[in-house]
Every structure is written in structure tokens, then in C-alpha cells.
Amino acid sequence: MGVExxxxxxxxxxxxxxxxxxxxxxxxxxxxxxxxxxxxxGGHYKDYxxxxxxYHITNYGGFRGFQGEEDExxxxxxxxxxxxxKEQFDVVFNHTTLEHIFEVRTAFKNLSLMxxxxxxxxxPFAQTQHEHENIEDFWRFTPTCLRRLYEExxxxxxxxxxxxxxxxxVYVIAVGTKNPEKWAGKMPQYQHLEEIAWYLGASWLQCVKxxxxxxxxx
Numbered sequence: 001m002g003v004e005x006x007x008x009x010x011x012x013x014x015x016x017x018x019x020x021x022x023x024x025x026x027x028x029x030x031x032x033x034x035x036x037x038x039x040x041x042g043g044h045y046k047d048y049x050x051x052x053x054x055y056h057i058t059n060y061g062g063f064r065g066f067q068g069e070e071d072e073x074x075x076x077x078x079x080x081x082x083x084x085x086k087e088q089f090d091v092v093f094n095h096t097t098l099e100h101i102f103e104v105r106t107a108f109k110n111l112s113l114m115x116x117x118x119x120x121x122x123x124p125f126a127q128t129q130h131e132h133e134n135i136e137d138f139w140r141f142t143p144t145c146l147r148r149l150y151e152e153x154x155x156x157x158x159x160x161x162x163x164x165x166x167x168x169x170v171y172v173i174a175v176g177t178k179n180p181e182k183w184a185g186k187m188p189q190y191q192h193l194e195e196i197a198w199y200l201g202a203s204w205l206q207c208v209k210x211x212x213x214x215x216x217x218x
Contacts, residue, residue: 006128010171013163014095014122015039015048017173021159022048024186025118027090030056032111033077033097045093052091061134077107087116095122096171099139105149112153112176119155119176121146125162126197127169143172143193150176159187162196170197 022045029052031037037044037057046055058075075085078101092115101107111119123141131137147157155176162172172193177183199207 006168008168009165010124010127010163010169011040013165014171014173015041015043017161018045018048018120018122020188021120021173021175023050025049025091026051026053027116028052028054028056028088029091029093030058030073030089030114032058032075032092032094032114033060034093034095035059045095049091049093056089077101077110078103081110081113086113089114090116091118091120093120096124098123098141099127099137100135102136102138104139105152108149109153112150112155115155115178117177117179117182119150120173122171122173125170125172126200127171141172143174143196146172146174147192150174154178156180158183159190160193161190162193164197164199166199172196 018039029049031045034045034057037046039045039048046052049055054071056071056073057069058073060074060076073085075082077097092111094111098104098107098121111121123139123146125140125142127140129137143160143162146160150157155178157174157176158180159175160172162170164170175187198210202210
């Protein structure tokens with residue numbers, strides 16, 4: 001596929017998660033800092049949100065920045081959110097951008113302010129440092145961190161998941177909402193993530209024992 005395994009596997013996993021979740025949402029959707037909206041598997045995220053009434057992309061300057069395309073909005077997540085963008089989208093989606101923004105709490109606040117209801121983020125928990133022209137790499141996120149970020153912006157996490165590929169990056173996907181009662185019984189069941197990437201540094205025997213234990217508990 002032309003992309004290193006450690007980058008390819010978490011992207012494929014997060015795309016599979018999004019294919020499962022995105023059709024659950026309708027209304028106006030925006031992919032924030034989405035560049036060309038490409039899913040790196042030959043598709044576009046717009047097609048995942050099959051029930052959206054409209055779909056926009058935002059970008060900023062620099063590498064993989066603003067292109068001036070139709071339905072594209074110029075937006076700096078570290079700046080004050082323009083008033084005309086507040087609660088303008090039913091669903092706000094952001095994929096692997098927050099690790100590159102130093103003022104990450106400001107960025108998360110802006111994402112939350114844009115949402116009438118739902119905010120979906122995909123972030124790295126463990127990943128090789130990766131930087132490009134005008135793009136630096138600052139942060140990695142635990143599920144606990146994401147829950148706190150949602151909470152301090154008036155949202156509740158209603159879904160979270162992480163991949164468990166060995167010798168590859170680990171992504172976390174989280175879905176938060178301002179209206180949790182609306183989504184009761186509509187989202188896939190889940191448990192709060194704990195000890196993701198537990199296998200880091202574990203021996204082969206420890207991995208086998210944990211696998212057996214999990215199968216017994218099921």
C-alpha cells in the first residue's frame with residue numbers, strides 16, 4: 001500500500017470505526033482541518049457520512065492547508081472562533097490534527113463551540129513523532145484526557161475505542177455530545193477504555209496469558 005505498517009494499520013482501523021459510526025449522524029457535518037478530506041484508502045470521509053444534509057471542510061495555512069475549494073472554510077483553531085461558526089454544525093469531525101496544535105485546549109474548545117450536538121475526534125495515543133513543513137508534533141492523548149476535554153466543554157463521551165495492533169501506532173476515537181439523552185440506545189455499546197496499549201514491553205507469555213484470561217471472562 002506504499003505506507004509503513006505502523007502508520008497504515010491505525011488509519012485503516014479508524015476508518016473502519018468511522019464507517020460504522022458516521023451513518024448514525026445526520027444534519028450539517030464539518031471535517032475540521034480535513035485538507036482534501038481523503039481517508040488514505042482511496043476514499044473521502046464525506047462519503048462515510050451518508051445521511052448528512054451538508055458537508056464542509058475547514059483548513060488553515062501552510063503545509064496541507066487552505067485550498068480555496070467549494071465548501072471549504074478558512075479556520076485557525078488556535079484563534080478565537082468566528083461568531084458565525086458557533087453551533088453551526090450538527091456534527092464536527094476532526095482526524096489526527098490536535099497533536100499538531102500547541103494550544104490544544106483552545107483548539108478543542110473551538111471544536112466544541114462549532115458543534116450543536118456531536119464532536120468526533122481521532123487522536124494518537126502512541127505514534128512516531130512526525131513533523132512536516134510548518135507542522136510540528138506536540139501531544140499524545142489518553143482516553144482520560146479526552147473525557148476531561150469533553151467535560152470541560154459541556155459534552156459527554158458516548159463512545160470511545162482504540163486499536164491494539166502490535167508494533168504500530170495506537171489511535172483513540174471518541175464521540176462526545178451536548179445531548180447524551182438523545183443518543184441513548186443508538187450508539188454501539190462500549191466500556192471506558194483502560195490500559196490501552198497494555199502490551200507495550202510485555203513478553204510473549206504475558207500476552208498469551210492475558211488473551212486466555214479475556215477469552216475465559218467472555
